[in-house]
Amino acid sequence: MKIVIAGGSGQLGALLRAALAVLGHDVVVLSRGEHPPEIGIRWVRWDGRSAGAWTAEIDGCDAVVNLAGRSVNCRYTPANLRAMMDSRVDSARVVGAAIAAAGRPPRVWLQMSTATIYAHRFDAPNDEISGIIGGDEDHVPGYWAFSVEIAKAWEAAQQEAGTPHTRTVALRTAMVMDPRPGGVFHLLRRMARLGLGGPVAGGAQFVSWIHDQDFVRAVTFLLGRDDLSGPVNLAAPGPLPYRDLMRTLRAAVGVPFGLPATRWMAEIGAWAVRSDTELLLKSRRVVPTRLLDAGFVFGHPGWPEAARELARRGAGGDHRAGGPRRPVA
Numbered sequence: 001m002k003i004v005i006a007g008g009s010g011q012l013g014a015l016l017r018a019a020l021a022v023l024g025h026d027v028v029v030l031s032r033g034e035h036p037p038e039i040g041i042r043w044v045r046w047d048g049r050s051a052g053a054w055t056a057e058i059d060g061c062d063a064v065v066n067l068a069g070r071s072v073n074c075r076y077t078p079a080n081l082r083a084m085m086d087s088r089v090d091s092a093r094v095v096g097a098a099i100a101a102a103g104r105p106p107r108v109w110l111q112m113s114t115a116t117i118y119a120h121r122f123d124a125p126n127d128e129i130s131g132i133i134g135g136d137e138d139h140v141p142g143y144w145a146f147s148v149e150i151a152k153a154w155e156a157a158q159q160e161a162g163t164p165h166t167r168t169v170a171l172r173t174a175m176v177m178d179p180r181p182g183g184v185f186h187l188l189r190r191m192a193r194l195g196l197g198g199p200v201a202g203g204a205q206f207v208s209w210i211h212d213q214d215f216v217r218a219v220t221f222l223l224g225r226d227d228l229s230g231p232v233n234l235a236a237p238g239p240l241p242y243r244d245l246m247r248t249l250r251a252a253v254g255v256p257f258g259l260p261a262t263r264w265m266a267e268i269g270a271w272a273v274r275s276d277t278e279l280l281l282k283s284r285r286v287v288p289t290r291l292l293d294a295g296f297v298f299g300h301p302g303w304p305e306a307a308r309e310l311a312r313r314g315a316g317g318d319h320r321a322g323g324p325r326r327p328v329a
Helices: 009-020 078-101 146-157 184-193 212-225 242-253 263-272 291-292 303-316
Strands: 002-006 025-029 040-044 063-066 106-115 165-173 175-178 207-210 230-234
Touching: 002 184, 009 025, 009 175, 009 212, 063 212, 078 146, 078 184, 106 146, 106 212, 106 263, 146 165, 146 230, 165 212, 175 184, 175 212, 184 303, 207 212, 207 230, 207 303, 230 291, 242 303
Parallel strands: 002 025, 002 063, 025 040, 063 106, 106 165, 165 230, 175 207
Antiparallel strands: none
């Protein structure tokens, strides 16, 4: 297949484009910058918000995967929140417009979304069928609602596109555990090794996660399943409280203790690393009902085994996901 990946130069794009190229697909990556050549991958310039020569790649391709969007790992200032919103909505709209204008539109459009769209809750898991959309919860910081509004606008941009001949899927993605520098697991492993891997604000908040190899496998699975459209949760079937997640991670990296942190300590730490405590404190209890019902089998469904495998790769420098990389041309 010819697969166009919009925004494919980031952390998740690197995972996906390498795996799809190894599988023999013709991969075209839309990116704002210049990149060194990779076998099986062709780079095309775009700005993420306006039509251009890149739209010719959409016409006649088999699939589009849009991963574009500013990183959420930043301080949630008004300027950064606006950049998060605009980068997601603008890219989804322009991709949708290109598909709508194509003489031979792609068969499927997978649009990145986020598990953050669901409500902060502890009582029950959120799935695609009965899950509660967030934004109006009591007893949470009011600005958390903006993350939900971003997610809703992101998905609405796909839903409102005039693409009747293209199957559309919104990838409501949990934290992708990736041992490479810059990935979530790399950061959590570093915290654990520094003795900072204890519970934060009690640690009862749920963490939804997915192993990097399962993320790639799930996307590949959805590319080939013509019967699946709409929102699909990309999350392992076993979300768990943060305190348990970190206790298991500490065991995987051989660190016997982890200092606990209060909410105000977390605020100071987040400020120091220019991030936001919502990423740590919001309870994201999300399960992948539609993937499981469709017959998808997770390679790493449970956190203890996944943490050990990721820790081994993180320690050994083997950061592959989805198979070996081809040599760079």
